[in-house]
Amino acid sequence: MEKRRKKKSRWLDIWHQLKKNKLAVVALVVLCVLVLVAIFAPVLAPYDYAAQNAKLKNAPPSPQHLLGNDRLGRDILSRLIWGSRQSLQMGIVSVLIAAVIGIIIGSVAGYYGDWVDNLFMRLLDIYQAVPMFLLCVSLAAILGPSLRNAIIALGVGTVPGYARIMRASVLTVREKEYVEAARAINASDARIIFKHIIPNAIGPLIVQITMGVGSCILAGSALSFIGLGAQPPLPEWGAMISDARDVMRQYPTQSLYPGICVMISVLACNLLGDGLRDALDPRLKN
Numbered sequence: 001m002e003k004r005r006k007k008k009s010r011w012l013d014i015w016h017q018l019k020k021n022k023l024a025v026v027a028l029v030v031l032c033v034l035v036l037v038a039i040f041a042p043v044l045a046p047y048d049y050a051a052q053n054a055k056l057k058n059a060p061p062s063p064q065h066l067l068g069n070d071r072l073g074r075d076i077l078s079r080l081i082w083g084s085r086q087s088l089q090m091g092i093v094s095v096l097i098a099a100v101i102g103i104i105i106g107s108v109a110g111y112y113g114d115w116v117d118n119l120f121m122r123l124l125d126i127y128q129a130v131p132m133f134l135l136c137v138s139l140a141a142i143l144g145p146s147l148r149n150a151i152i153a154l155g156v157g158t159v160p161g162y163a164r165i166m167r168a169s170v171l172t173v174r175e176k177e178y179v180e181a182a183r184a185i186n187a188s189d190a191r192i193i194f195k196h197i198i199p200n201a202i203g204p205l206i207v208q209i210t211m212g213v214g215s216c217i218l219a220g221s222a223l224s225f226i227g228l229g230a231q232p233p234l235p236e237w238g239a240m241i242s243d244a245r246d247v248m249r250q251y252p253t254q255s256l257y258p259g260i261c262v263m264i265s266v267l268a269c270n271l272l273g274d275g276l277r278d279a280l281d282p283r284l285k286n
Contacts, residue, residue: 011056011100017279024275034265038084043079050233058251070240070254073248079235080257086236086264090151090220090229091213097155099209102162103202107193107268109163109203110170117167124160132157133219140228147236150229154216169201176200207277221262237262 018024037044047065053073061068067076109120130138139153173179174197182192221238223229230236232243237258244254 014276014279018275021275021278023271024279026178027271027275028165030268031272034084034088034268037081038088041082041085045075045081047075047078049079049235050080051075058247058254064239067257068253070243071251075139076240076254076257079166079240080237080261082263083235083237083240083258085240086147086224086234087217087220087238087262088156090147090223090236091217091265091269093101094151094154094158094216094220097152097211098158098212099162099205101155101159102164103166103198104161105159106166106168107170107198107201110167111174111189111193111197113171121167125190128160133222136219136223137226137228140223145228145231150220150223153223153228154219158212158216161212162205162208165205166201166273169204170197172202173197175186203280207273207280210276211270211273214266214273217269218262218266 018028050072052071055119056065056069056073058071059065059069059073065075065077070076070079105120105124127135127148136153136157139156140150143149143152178200179192179196182196187195220229221236221241224236224238225242227242230239231237238256241255244251244258248255
């Protein structure tokens with residue numbers, strides 16, 4: 001019971017520290033709004049994202065179509081709203097994949113040390129010898145163009161960063177008294193890692209996860225831009241920019257709107273990550 005109180009108090013303390021950073025709070029609100037828009041896209045979108053109207057090709061904004069229509073006569077606002085689903089999905093799900101794999105690798109490497117640690121770290125060195133985006137492009141091309149394969153490619157391609165941060169945190173936590181006490185009562189390695197090591201070592205990874213969502217949204221948009229992400233007619237912000245590149249000079253807003261959406265979501269993730277980093281830093285506590 002006492003341990004639960006301490007954990008609750010710790011997270012409340014982090015929240016109080018985070019609230020002091022106004023930009024981080026604004027970023028959190030923006031991200032929550034984006035998530036709600038993605039969830040309720042069928043309700044919020046005024047038109048079907050795939051509905052075409054030849055009479056409204058490249059039409060300017062109007063009371064019926066607030067942001068105008070694209071080169072196929074599709075409502076841009078509806079496609080932006082639906083596109084938030086695919087873009088956030090690529091950012092969040094790919095980071096979850098990378099974080100889970102990275103946490104397992106980092107925890108095992110940091111806990112056992114010696115040759116196990118050396119083996120995993122050398123493999124990660126080889127892994128990181130290839131630029132991250134190039135690796136994601138290669139994986140997506142091998143798996144085939146689709147939203148699911150782009151998410152897998154992004155998740156697998158960004159594992160090393162999470163694994164290294166987790167390993168560094170575990171190296172500190174594994175020497176704590178509660179870990180030694182667990183060893184003294186002959187607790188299994190799996191129990192020690194999952195019950196004592198990971199919950200107490202995951203703090204520094206939260207910042208990386210938050211910023212990683214923004215990075216994967218940006219990388220996912222790039223994959224869709226070159227045709228390896230979401231496939232037509234499914235809307236995604238990067239794919240929308242790609243669709244509008246042929247008419248970019250005549251109708252610049254068609255690529256500007258999805259570009260702004262990408263910028264806002266990535267900026268919000270980065271600002272929230274900065275706020276969490278400050279909130280988790282004990283040196284900045286009053």
